[in-house]
Structures are given as structure tokens and as C-alpha cells.
Amino acid sequence: MEKDIIEKIRESGLRGRGGGNFEAWLKWDIASKQNGRKYVICNGADGEIESSKDGYIMDNYLDDVVFGIKSAVDFLNAEKAYFYLRSDYFEKYKERLSKIIDKDKIEIFKKPDVGYIGGEETVICEVIEGGGAFPRSKPPFLTKDGLYGMPTLINNVETFYCISKILKGEYKNKRFFSVIGNATKKGVYELPCDLTIEDVLRKTGNYPDFKFFVRIGGKFGSFYFPKELSINFSGLGVIEIFDQERVDNFELVQEMAEFFHKGNCDKCTPCREGFFEIYEMARKKEFDREKINGILFSLENSSFCYFGKGAANSLNSFLKKIMKNG
Amino acid sequence: MDKLTIKINGHVLQGEKNESIMNVANRNRIDIIGLCYCKDIKPESSCRLCLVSIKGRKGLHTACNTKIEEGMEIETENEEIKKTRNTNFELIFSKHCQNCISCRRKNHCKILDIAKKCDFDLKKKKSTFSTKMQFGPAISFDSSKCINCNNCVQVCNNQGVGFLQKERIDGFSKITTCKGKECVFCGQCLSHCPSGAFEEVSSIAEVKNILGKKNNHVVFQFSSGMIMSLCKELGDRWDISSFSRALKLLGADMVFDTSYAVDVIVEKESSAFISRAANNEKKCLFTSHCPAWVRYIKTYHPELNDCLSKNKSPHIICGASIKNYLLKKGMKGENIYVISIAPCTSKKFEILGKSSFWGKYKSVDFSLTLSEMYTLLKDLDIEKVNEQDFKNVFIKSINPYNSNEDIVRMGIKLFYEKTMGSEAGGIEFKKISGIENGLETEIISNGRKIRVGIVYGLGRAKKIVNDLKKDIGAYDYLEVMACPKGCLGGGGQTLGDLEEISYSCGYFVGPQDNSLVKEIFTLTDEEFKKIGNTDGLD
Numbered sequence: 001m002e003k004d005i006i007e008k009i010r011e012s013g014l015r016g017r018g019g020g021n022f023e024a025w026l027k028w029d030i031a032s033k034q035n036g037r038k039y040v041i042c043n044g045a046d047g048e049i050e051s052s053k054d055g056y057i058m059d060n061y062l063d064d065v066v067f068g069i070k071s072a073v074d075f076l077n078a079e080k081a082y083f084y085l086r087s088d089y090f091e092k093y094k095e096r097l098s099k100i101i102d103k104d105k106i107e108i109f110k111k112p113d114v115g116y117i118g119g120e121e122t123v124i125c126e127v128i129e130g131g132g133a134f135p136r137s138k139p140p141f142l143t144k145d146g147l148y149g150m151p152t153l154i155n156n157v158e159t160f161y162c163i164s165k166i167l168k169g170e171y172k173n174k175r176f177f178s179v180i181g182n183a184t185k186k187g188v189y190e191l192p193c194d195l196t197i198e199d200v201l202r203k204t205g206n207y208p209d210f211k212f213f214v215r216i217g218g219k220f221g222s223f224y225f226p227k228e229l230s231i232n233f234s235g236l237g238v239i240e241i242f243d244q245e246r247v248d249n250f251e252l253v254q255e256m257a258e259f260f261h262k263g264n265c266d267k268c269t270p271c272r273e274g275f276f277e278i279y280e281m282a283r284k285k286e287f288d289r290e291k292i293n294g295i296l297f298s299l300e301n302s303s304f305c306y307f308g309k310g311a312a313n314s315l316n317s318f319l320k321k322i323m324k325n326g
Numbered sequence: 327m328d329k330l331t332i333k334i335n336g337h338v339l340q341g342e343k344n345e346s347i348m349n350v351a352n353r354n355r356i357d358i359i360g361l362c363y364c365k366d367i368k369p370e371s372s373c374r375l376c377l378v379s380i381k382g383r384k385g386l387h388t389a390c391n392t393k394i395e396e397g398m399e400i401e402t403e404n405e406e407i408k409k410t411r412n413t414n415f416e417l418i419f420s421k422h423c424q425n426c427i428s429c430r431r432k433n434h435c436k437i438l439d440i441a442k443k444c445d446f447d448l449k450k451k452k453s454t455f456s457t458k459m460q461f462g463p464a465i466s467f468d469s470s471k472c473i474n475c476n477n478c479v480q481v482c483n484n485q486g487v488g489f490l491q492k493e494r495i496d497g498f499s500k501i502t503t504c505k506g507k508e509c510v511f512c513g514q515c516l517s518h519c520p521s522g523a524f525e526e527v528s529s530i531a532e533v534k535n536i537l538g539k540k541n542n543h544v545v546f547q548f549s550s551g552m553i554m555s556l557c558k559e560l561g562d563r564w565d566i567s568s569f570s571r572a573l574k575l576l577g578a579d580m581v582f583d584t585s586y587a588v589d590v591i592v593e594k595e596s597s598a599f600i601s602r603a604a605n606n607e608k609k610c611l612f613t614s615h616c617p618a619w620v621r622y623i624k625t626y627h628p629e630l631n632d633c634l635s636k637n638k639s640p641h642i643i644c645g646a647s648i649k650n651y652l653l654k655k656g657m658k659g660e661n662i663y664v665i666s667i668a669p670c671t672s673k674k675f676e677i678l679g680k681s682s683f684w685g686k687y688k689s690v691d692f693s694l695t696l697s698e699m700y701t702l703l704k705d706l707d708i709e710k711v712n713e714q715d716f717k718n719v720f721i722k723s724i725n726p727y728n729s730n731e732d733i734v735r736m737g738i739k740l741f742y743e744k745t746m747g748s749e750a751g752g753i754e755f756k757k758i759s760g761i762e763n764g765l766e767t768e769i770i771s772n773g774r775k776i777r778v779g780i781v782y783g784l785g786r787a788k789k790i791v792n793d794l795k796k797d798i799g800a801y802d803y804l805e806v807m808a809c810p811k812g813c814l815g816g817g818g819q820t821l822g823d824l825e826e827i828s829y830s831c832g833y834f835v836g837p838q839d840n841s842l843v844k845e846i847f848t849l850t851d852e853e854f855k856k857i858g859n860t861d862g863l864d
Binding site: 114115132137258261262266267268269270272273274276277294295297298300301302303304309 | 370371372373374375377385386388391406409410412413414416417418420421474476492494496497498499
């Protein structure tokens with residue numbers, strides 16, 4: 001039985017849908033090989049408020065998600081699973097969930113009001129343990145040393161949905177794409193994984209007839225011009241369309257910096273102070289490029305967790321590509 | 327023990343498993359710049375200045391919390407490190423409102439040190455927002471100097487108090503206080519704050535004022551074991567003798583060694599203990615020397631109030647005894663001022679408490695930290711200081727108490743001798759398992775086993791307190807110093823390297839006039855009750 005599950009997931013080629021793109025079977029395999037009490041966490045923090053892709057999945061396929069979680073608990077012989085939900089999801093689904101879960105095996109856990117960082121996997125462990133919303137260093141990875149210091153398998157809502165489909169033999173190599181921003185047909189679409197970004201935009205009737213650029217992968221995503229859209233998807237399934245003529249670049253940077261400023265945990269200097277500096281410059285519409293580059297360089301090189309590195313990556317891609325000429 | 331071999335800047339070095347890069351570097355005198363790093367607490371790794379690069383690993387890593395691994399090759403200086411560190415330092419500095427003139431850290435300012443080492447041009451910048459808080463009469467916090475390193479929150483939690491917290495409001499972190507919690511004024515936040523945001527509430531102006539008035543009779547007291555760090559700070563030619571003379575130069579009429587009052591307490595405490603033992607009371611007696619500890623018990627474990635010794639603390643008894651004497655000599659109470667000097671912030675709170683009053687007078691009028699003392703003394707001319715005489719200076723030639731253990735040891739010894747009529751043998755303290763810096767000893771007196779514990783640090787004491795709640799007789803006698811490094815590591819300590827501070831204080835070379843000391847500190851039971859006992863005052 002055990003081999004079977006790992007083998008099935010492996011054959012499906014499933015990669016985690018939370019954004020990390022890690023091979024799902026490998027995570028399950030590592031967790032299964034650990035000793036001691038184990039935990040499972042389903043990450044429903046969904047920090048991408050505008051797309052709320054996980055909400056769409058839970059609206060339509062909550063039973064599948066729960067089945068995926070249960071399968072993990074059974075497979076790992078885990079002590080317990082935590083279904084970690086951002087507060088609006090928690091309120092929305094708690095009743096439906098309470099009817100379909102075994103409370104001894106799955107606990108619904110409400111994400112505290114701590115911003116985006118509250119969805120980072122080590123932060124989730126800290127929070128469930130009753131601590132503050134601060135990331136831990138990795139390694140050790142959660143599969144070895146996670147919740148309460150025990151081996152922990154953490155997957156995103158969509159990943160558990162896929163697991164359920166795989167185990168039921170219904171998986172068709174599809175994923176959810178959320179199209180947001182300046183799109184005519186905003187929404188969440190389930191489409192084959194191997195589509196290019198351009199394909200997704202065309203198939204969903206969202207390919208703009210104006211000069212545009214997109215951000216792929218949510219708030220931490222990278223920016224692309226139309227000519228670059230023949231790439232496949234990896235990471236978070238969010239496509240955000242921007243009208244190139246109408247977007248105020250300074251305002252967008254201001255918005256991004258504000259999001260990162262409010263969403264980080266304030267542990268490290270570059271996150272704590274850096275985003276606010278960028279925010280202020282964008283607000284005044286006066287960029288000191290050298291200073292910004294210094295901050296982004298420091299975020300990439302010296303932040304403790306992936307928040308700073310990811311945010312720097314996203315800002316860099318905007319500033320160096322879209323806003324190359326000021 | 328597993329020895330690991332690593333390379334730092336090409337030097338082959340050895341370290342222990344689980345040791346940080348910072349530790350190994352420090353031990354080998356390799357300088358790594360760090361701002362929030364403190365040896366004695368878990369690294370917050372928040373400043374991101376102690377950056378190093380490690381061969382084969384992406385990005386830069388903080389030396390304070392990165393553990394060494396076999397074969398690791400580390401570089402502590404290169405262009406990438408410099409660039410990143412400068413950016414981070416600039417970001418930190420943009421938050422820090424420079425106010426060096428009045429800053430208690432000015433002689434040990436890590437920020438200025440780093441700026442110097444990195445050739446960093448500090449442009450004075452005013453911070454945009456500032457909240458000032460004052461905790462009781464002891465400690466103040468200025469948010470415009472705070473760099474959000476979180477050290478204060480950690481030490482406050484380590485102390486088992488949890489009064490300080492980090493709160494995020496609109497994306498900005500602020501140090502705030504927890505509702506329902508009370509500060510015990512231990513001052514660990516001061517000693518661990520790298521940016522001088524925490525300071526003691528200064529009494530310097532008031533002290534200068536009373537020293538300036540002719541009719542006043544001003545008495546200073548300090549424990550000679552406590553001031554060596556200050557002497558070191560003041561310069562090579564400073565020692566207990568010059569320190570005492572300097573107080574005279576400032577205008578002191580009398581200078582006393584607080585440890586005369588410790589003698590009194592040791593004597594009285596052993597008597598109190600004997601009466602407890604005689605009544606076969608199965609209850610732990612807590613010393614009440616440390617005001618932060620007393621406040622901690624009263625605030626957080628009030629059900630154990632009864633365990634606290636009814637004796638006041640040494641400097642309070644010392645102050646009251648001196649005032650008692652001077653009044654008997656016909657001096658007017660309102661003209662007598664007693665000022666105690668200690669590396670302590672909680673005494674500022676203690677001296678205002680009801681139980682610190684002696685009749686209508688305060689036993690001690692002002693309590694100065696070593697840091698404040700430094701400010702008062704730093705500009706004195708040592709030549710002039712040494713011209714002062716030793717008239718009315720009463721300092722023991724050798725400090726008899728080199729540590730809290732010594733005080734307790736002396737107490738047990740007296741207790742033993744009084745109860746058994748014979749000399750106690752060597753009293754040895756062994757470590758309390760599971761409690762860092764906890765010591766205990768046992769003596770058998772009249773067939774009864776007496777268990778005595780000493781703990782430094784409130785967080786650690788909390789464990790014993792919890793044990794005592796289950797079994798109030800688990801210990802018979804408990805001495806707690808609120809600060810994890812004892813009084814020497816108090817919040818009012820100067821800010822030099824604490825590792826090098828010790829009680830070893832040399833000799834006082836002035837004359838010993840024991841007749842007056844005897845007169846002042848030989849208290850009848852009736853007198854002691856008034857001067858040294860808190861009964862009915864709380």
C-alpha cells in the first residue's frame with residue numbers, strides 16, 4: 001500500500017501548488033521515512049487575496065481536499081492534521097468542515113491576523129505551537145523537524161485536492177489558474193498543466209487587445225511582456241494583467257512595497273526597514289536607483305527567510321524590466 | 327566532545343559541534359561586526375550585520391546563528407559582505423535618532439563603533455516617530471532610538487516576566503507593554519539594548535542639587551565588590567580608595583560600605599531561620615535582598631508572599647541605621663541624605679516603597695546606578711581626588727562577600743553555629759540539575775535536613791517557585807538574584823564587557839575606624855524591628 005501511494009504520486013509528476021514547486025512524492029516519501037510522532041498540515045493561508053484560488057477549490061471540492069488530508073494522515077499514521085485557514089476561509093468553511101472531518105484527526109486552525117508571512121510554512125508551525133509569527137531557519141526542513149519538532153508534512157489546499165484525484169485515479173494533469181487584474185473574464189480556471197501562459201490567456205478569453213504586461217505567480221511573482229509568454233507555468237497559478245498605458249509605475253511599486261512592508265515579520269533589517277524606504281521613494285515618485293538596488297541586493301543576500309528574497313526578486317523584475325527607463 | 331575543523335579567512339580553527347561561527351571567531355579574536363548580538367542570549371539575528379560568506383552556499387549568512395560544520399570555509403570580509411552590511415547598517419541607522427550627548431551608551435556605543443570600523447559616514451537623522459515610556463521610577467524607553475532588534479523582548483521573556491512585547495501596527499513594529507503585566511525593574515532590557523533606547527530614570531540632577539547645599543549632610547554607600555567595573559571604566563588609577571575619595575570630592579560627608587548592613591542581615595536572618603526551624607515550620611524562607619525578586623514574587627506569585635523574609639535589603643538597613651545614628655547625634659532629619667550606589671535599576675523603585683521608609687524618612691533618598699555614577703565622576707581630576715582625606719570613610723579593608731554564595735554561606739554558618747554550638751565544616755554548593763546558574767547545599771542541623779538554594783535569574787527561579795507551589799518545603803531557604811549574572815550583571819551596570827567584570831576588588835587602603843561602625847550597626851532587637859523589618863509596612 002505504502003509504495004503504491006508514493007508511486008502513484010510520483011507517476012503523476014505532481015509538484016506542490018503552494019508556489020514552492022517541490023516534487024510532492026519526494027516530500028511524502030521523506031516524511032514517511034521519519035520516526036516518531038508525525039503531523040500533517042494543510043496550508044489554506046492563501047495570501048493572494050485577489051485571486052483566492054484556494055477558496056474556489058474549497059467552494060467546489062472541499063470533500064476532495066479533506067480526502068487528501070485524511071489520506072496523508074492514514075499513510076503517515078500521523079498523530080493529527082491541522083487544517084490551517086485564513087480567517088475568512090475559517091469562518092466560511094468551519095461548519096461544512098465540521099460535518100465531514102473527524103475532529104480527533106483533523107483540527108481546523110484559524111490563521112491569526114499576522115499578514116502574509118502567516119502563510120509561510122515554518123511560521124505556521126510556530127503559530128500552531130502558540131508562538132509568534134516568526135519564521136524558523138531551514139534546514140532543518142519540516143519533513144524532518146516540523147511541528148513540535150516532529151516530522152511534518154505540509155501541503156497546500158490545491159496539492160491535497162490533486163492528491164485526492166490521484167488516489168482516486170481521476171487526476172488529469174490539470175491545475176487551477178487564477179486570472180486577475182485588468183482581465184475581461186476574471187476567474188479561476190482548471191486547465192492542463194502544460195499550457196503556456198499565452199495559452200491560458202487565450203483559452204480563457206483573457207488575452208488583452210491592449211498593450212499589457214503580466215505578473216505571474218502572485219504577489220511575489222515576476223513580470224513578463226507579451227512576447228515572453230510562451231513559457232510554462234511553475235509556482236503559484238496566478239496571472240495578473242496590467243494595462244501598460246494606464247498603470248502608474250510608481251504607484252505599482254508603492255503598492256508592492258506596501259504589501260511587503262506590511263506582510264513581513266519585521267525580524268530582519270532589510271525587510272523591516274527596506275520596503276518602507278522603497279515605499280517612501282515610490283510615494284514621492286523619486287527613485288534613488290542606487291539605494292534601491294542596494295536594498296534589493298541586501299534582501300536577496302541577507303534576509304533570513306524566502307520572504308525577503310522572493311520580494312526582492314519580484315521588485316527587481318519590475319524595476320529592471322517593466323520600469324527599465326524610469 | 328566532537329571537534330570540528332573549519333577555516334575562517336584561511337585560518338584553520340577548531341570548534342565544538344553546535345557552536346556558532348560568531349563564537350569560534352570571537353574565541354580566536356577574529357572580529358565580526360554585529361549589533362544585536364549578545365553573548366548571553368539566543369541570537370535574534372535581526373540586525374543582519376554579522377554577515378559572512380560560506381564556500382558552496384548561496385547568499386550571505388549571519389555568523390551569530392549559523393552553526394559550524396566540518397570543513398566549512400568562511401570568509402568574513404569581501405565586497406559583497408561590505409556592500410550588504412553597509413546597506414543594512416544604513417537602514418538601521420535611518421531608524422535611530424542620534425542623541426549621543428545624553429545617551430548612556432555613548433562610551434560603549436556599538437552603532438558608533440560599527441560606523442568607525444566600516445568607514446561609514448553617519449549623517450545625523452531625526453527619527454520620524456517617537457514614543458517615550460517610563461516604567462515606574464526606574465526605567466525609560468525612547469522609541470526613536472530603538473532599532474527593533476527584539477533583544478529586550480527576549481530578555482524580558484527569559485526573566486519569566488513578559489512585560490515587553492513587540493507589536494506590529496500598520497507594518498511597523500513597536501515595543502509596547504503587555505496589558506496585565508508589570509515591570510519588575512530588573513533592567514535586563516537596558517543591558518541588552520544595543521541602541522540606548524532603554525535607560526535608567528536619572529537622579530543625577532537631584533543628587534547634584536543636594537550636594538550643592540551647605541546644610542545638607544550627604545552619605546554615600548556602596549558595596550565595595552560592586553564597583554570595580556566602574557573603576558575600570560574611569561581609568562587605570564581608579565580603585566576603591568580613589569572612588570571613596572572622589573565621593574568626598576563630590577561633597578559627601580560620609581561614605582559607607584553597604585556590607586556592614588549585610589553583616590547585620592546575615593545575623594538577623596539566621597536568627598529568623600532558627601525560630602522558624604524551632605517551630606518546625608515547613609516553609610521556605612526567601613531572601614529579600616533583591617528588590618526585583620521581591621516585586622516579582624509580590625506581583626506574579628502573591629500566594630508566596632509569606633515566604634519572603636521580613637528583613638529589608640542591605641542598603642535600606644544601612645541607610646536607616648546611619649540616619650538613626652545621625653539623628654541621635656542631634657542632626658535634623660530633613661538635612662540628612664543617603665545615596666546608594668549599585669549596578670541596579672530596581673533599587674530606584676525599592677527606595678520609594680512604603681517598607682523602605684523609616685518613620686517619616688526615606689531610609690535611602692536616591693539610588694544611583696554605576697552608569698549614572700560614571701557620569702558624575704568622569705570629569706573629576708584624579709590628582710584632586712587623591713588629595714581628599716579618608717575622614718568619615720568607612721569601607722572594609724577586604725570585601726568579605728565575593729558572591730551571593732558567600733552571603734548565604736555566612737548565614738548558614740552562623741545558623742549552624744548558633745543551633746549546634748559548633749563550627750560548621752566547609753559548606754559546598756553543588757549545581758541544581760536542570761537549572762542553569764542554580765546552586766544548592768544541604769546541612770543537617772539537629773537531625774533535620776536543611777536544603778538551601780541559590781538561583782540567579784528570575785526565569786530560572788520560576789522553576790523552583792513552581793516546585794515550591796507543589797511542595798512548599800522543597801527548599802528551606804532560597805536566595806534569588808533577579809539578574810541572570812547576579813548583581814554584577816544588573817541593569818545599572820556600566821556597559822563594558824561583562825565577562826571581564828568580577829567581584830575581585832582589591833583592598834581599601836584607608837584607615838579602619840571600627841568604633842563608629844560598631845556604634846551605628848549594633849542594633850538592639852527593638853531598633854532592628856524599626857529599621858530593618860518590613861512587618862506591618864506592606
